[in-house]
Amino acid sequence: MTKQVLPLIEKIPQTILGFLESSPSYWSSSLSKTTQAHACILKSGAQNDGYISAKLIASYSNYSCFDDANLILQSIPDPNVYSFSSLIYALTKSKLYSQSLGVFSRMFSRGLIPDTHVLPNLFKVCAELSAFRAGKQIHCVACALGLDGDGFVQGSLFHMYMRCGKMGDARKLFDRMPERDVVTCSALLCGYARKGCLEEVVRVLSEMESSGIEPNVVSWNGILSGFNRSGCHKEAVVMFQKMHHQGFLPDEVAVSSVLPSVGDSGRLDIGRQIHGYVIKQGLLKDKCVISAMIDMYGKSGYVHGIIKLFEQFELMETGVCNACITGLSRNGLVDKALEMFKLFKEQKMELNVVSWTSIIAGCAQNGKDIEALELFREMQVAGVKPNRVTIPSMLPACGNIAALVHGRSAHGFAVRVHLLDDVHVGSALIDMYSKCGRINMSQVVFDMMPTKNLVCWNSLMSGYSMHGKAKEVMSIFESLVRTRLKPDFISFTSLLSACSQVGLTDEGWKYFGMMTEEYGIKPRLEHYSCMVSLLGRAGKLQEAYDLVRKMPLEPDSCVWGALLNSCRLQNNVDLAEIAAEKLFDLEPENPGSYVLLSNIYAAKGMWEEVDSIRNKMESLGMKKNPGCSWIQVKNKVYTLLAGDKSLPQIDQITEKMDEISKEMRKSGHLPNLDFALQDVDEQEQEQSLWGHSEKLAVVFGLLNTPEGTPLQVIKNLRICGDCHTVIKFISGYAGREIFVRDTNRFHHFKDGVCSCGDYW
Template sequence: MSMMKKKMIYSVASVHSYMLKSGELNTKLISLYANNQCFLEAERLLPSPPDIFSFTTIIYAASKFNNSHYTLHLFSRMRSFNLLPDAQLLPCAIKACASLMCLRIALQIHGHITTSGSLAEAFVQSSLFHFYLKVGMLDNARKLFDEMPDKDVKSCSALAAGYAKKADKSNARQVFCKMRESGVEPNVVSWNGMIAGFNQSGQFLEAVLMFKDMHLSGLIADGIGISSVLPSIGHFVGLSMGAQVHGYVVKIGLLTDKCVHSAFIDMYGKCHCCKEMLTIFEDLDHVDVGACNALISGLSRSGLVNEALGTFEKFQSLAVELNVVSWTSMIACCSQHGKDMEALELFREMQKAGVKPNSVTIPCLLPACGNIAALSHGKAAHCYSIRQRFWNDVYVGSALVDMYANCGRIQKARHFFNMMSEPNLVCWNALLSGYAMHGMAKEATEIFHLMQIRGVKPDSVTFTSLLSACSQSGLVNEGRLYFDSMLQSHGIEPRMEQYACMVSLLGRAGKLEEAYSLITSMPLEPDACVWGALLSSCRVHHNMNLGEIAAYKLFELEPNNPGNYILLSNIYASRGKWKEVDNVRDIMKSRGLRKNPGCSWIEFKNKVHMLLAGDQSHPQMSLILEKLDDLRVEMKRSGFAPNTHFVLQDVEEQEKEHILCGHSEKLAVVFGMLNTKAGSSLNVIKNLRICGDCHNFMKFISISEGREIYVRDTNRFHHFKDGICSCGDYW
């Protein structure tokens, strides 16, 4: 208790003592305690039996200080003495219910109001009306509104804005128009409520049209209206309208408003106009955190992650008081643009800086943990969310399911999913995607059927994961049935992603001609994903003719993607067409393209280690290569000969064996063996598809070393145990 409050209580107690001696104990003393927030002391002074006036005094004070829990406690206690609240007291209870979003008690109070006849009181009616608006029960609010004898601008504006927030364009405009027809002229607050409501509900065009109508009506916008319409312009309309509003704001002299400045930075960021965004920011007299956050988000949207990082570091050096939104935006930026290590480091720095992560930060961080299989970091984030009591937030929950699946712990993902009380569609899709990634088609189809039993309606993402699961397991007939059911049973028009899955499903199963026929009969123009699925399948089955067709389509669609050239080169190499291999590589050289090096990640002691094929810079590389040589000898003795078929270069057999030893996933696994205790599991992420020789190597290690090895390549997870892979050698 503060010193000031102790003195205050002492003073009140002194008066209390005097009044006891003088016999003047009455509601004035109760009021004195209550108005100094000494509610327990005030409650002890209630007469026996208590009267309505004593309760009213304390309830008024509790409501005045926004002590909602105590207000309802007193209200409940008052009713237990069969004391009936009057029309002046009821709004205090309704206000408390609105603060706590307590619908059950509010409905009970509404029932009492109806039976007691208090609904005729304008203040009671208005309190209930605004309560229903706040909790989103617009039907109840509309019923009260229609019964109001005198509808003022405040109530009309509030109802119209409520409909706008619910994206109910028809009712919002109806209420707004009737307000004007009845002689109640909308003010700036009325227009702002409509603009903000439509913006919040994603009705961006409606928000812009309302702003335009307000301008035509002769009203001058304020900072709130400008700040409300600019996000909609950025989302929907674009730069031309934004530039017009910019000129208007300059004309009416609102550009000095900090909120307007931040809204312009955000709008230009959404329009990917980095030059204009930076110009607005540089014109600021004082750099505030809102503008900083808008600038970071804008740079992130444009994919300028390095510039965003540099800007963030500059803000730190300038001692700008960055908040949780600033740090979360930067973590999300890194996580979304392949800067996973940086995202993890930012999360650590954020906590060191004393900024407390929230339920938005964790879902932004967890994808970075999953991307590089940083399981210990993901577990730490999970523990943090439990300590902060937001682990059951639906967004945190879906991100945790996704993270555990991406780190190879699909059983853990399912366990956590089962703990969720009301998983939404995103959570179901996260689990379904996890099963697809692990090639667990049976479990994926079971989850899909469970969704239907629970009444969860699938979407396009659901079918992408389902078809991918069928593709990983070669379930051609099942995949065809699910693809056909999209439109026939669920009313979902197949998109490019589903066609790409079907091409992959057919192609991987060796039905390349059927896959090509599907592409040529598509109602959509095939994109790079579709042709890429065919080219990858041609690489698996060494089909040169269709591979060339797919590759040259991809050269047109993605002229600067080196992966497409490498796949065609590999098809030629597998057929011994070395001249054609040289031609493809000459094309790459002429375009300044280089093959992406094989890269693998493995976590050890809370640090993620990256190993590159052919890179000698790792401090333990000499030990890794020495151990790899020993294992190669041991493999040969055990009958595991190196499969040099997977070296697609025209070199001697011995050189091919040497090349195979340098594959990054082998280096990562050996690094793990050298640095972890015998028998512990290893988790590796690979940026390319695992080759057959490395696949055999992992099988051998899982037997000889008694290790469980999880390898996630670009296609799927491979779980090696006792010499067997979960993919069944189909990948």
């Protein structure tokens, strides 16, 4: 306290003075006492004393009254370091880091020099904000003041560099430290592990050994966690083995940290060894260990291990249950996962957002799209709020079955809870709208996104490609090239697929060459498949076959399948037989190749060969996948199978089909019997054509929706030429927009015309 203010202090009641000298926790327990003290200080005229004002600032700050504290600081004509440091400390403690840095800036502009108490707080602030530049500047100030040798300053500065990921600066500071302890060394080890620097980790461990500093379990756990987080799974496994070989007994944290890496690196053998160690050490009761073990078995494809572990774990715990659901779904056992999830609900388990998201994602990824949408509805009814992971997990289900109403609902939810800034949500919405036939909405979502990553660009390109809009895909690609993002192999897959949809062979060859020459991307099998399809569909079958034979990679089923499909379009039996034989060898249990070759024979009237193929399928126990279409009517998705006569409205559907058939004949349209792939008379062939699932779905939609309403149909197989002709006619005759998505692309029928231009 200054000598000039001592007489004034004597006028302040002793209770107030005692209050000012009391502990901060006492101040913060009573705001009224702080305001009383402030009033007395103002009456006495002692408010300009730096010591008293600093005490008041600290008192108000500890009660989170930062505006009052700041006003006092501004009113002091000649504040000292302690006045500022009190507010800096309190703001930092309350995690108001930007404000804390602002107060320091004001302090420094007044020419006040920070001390060894202020500097550690400032470095903590910079670490939390990842404000490396500001931290570096404050470091320079500390060096100029000769305070950089202080132990507390060094420690906080070191951790600041670590948090900012500046391992080089952290290492320089570490090397200058006169005394190092296991805590500092452990932090350095963890930092290098997070960067994936195995050699540096080994070097620091060696330096610790030569300095007599022995790493502890925390050191090893930091290494394992760091490598796991950085995606260096093999390194994590190596260090775990090193830890064990050096005599350290891994605890539950170490085991939980390394198991994800074991699963990601596919080392099931090591995973089983760790399982044995866990049993010996009695760690099987730890829920984190069990969850990590189940996750590891799931990633390794060892389903038996998942089920066995779950049965052994006595406590039904949410994290363990979530790991089971994810593990089973990942391995295609979604029915088992659903059964388990139902059991959890029946037992009144506290299912969280991860639980619901896991089962929704599992259903969407395994063809259980309707179940995924129903679970999403149940989740909201249960009062569990979807998050930025849930929405992208369920949107694919909407796209898969063109459940546009559900997709729009999810979009609305994302808007309400401010999730549209998330690139994963945005990409999923772009994909969903394009698969639901609303490519214009995909563009709207893309345009509204504040930030876009490569996944967003690829999603939009893929959507336009699916709709056969090659010019738009090429334009988007040019826009992508002008950004700082670099196209990847997925970008070129969309480009080549778009060229294939409309027969742009010259452009296809240009982009195919550009991949390697300009971007250093080696063509993958999917790129060759697109090129084979492009050439084959354009009538250049021999050129397509030559490309297959000259491939530097071994052609897979997609490449040969593209050639076989092209043979179907061009009615080329010789090449079809070559491609089919290759497919029979590569996928002996896939009936699709047999069916496609059979159809090629049937289109040529080669009925003996058709019978031979069908007999072979029968002897192998194969069955043709039936044509299936989906249509959404009044928020419900209906499934229609080819030739299904058990539909509830089959009489009305048949009557409507007869009406359309008569109108088509009046207009000169006759059935294309080339697509009636049965050796029966003409009338039966025509009837079989009208039994195709996409026709059933469209007519079902006409009967059950208001006039003028757009119809949307999803087909599990490629749309046939006769159905294409019929649906074109219906779009003009009934005045409907009809969207049909088959396995190849989208067809948008309107006013008797299709968006594909009859090239598909």
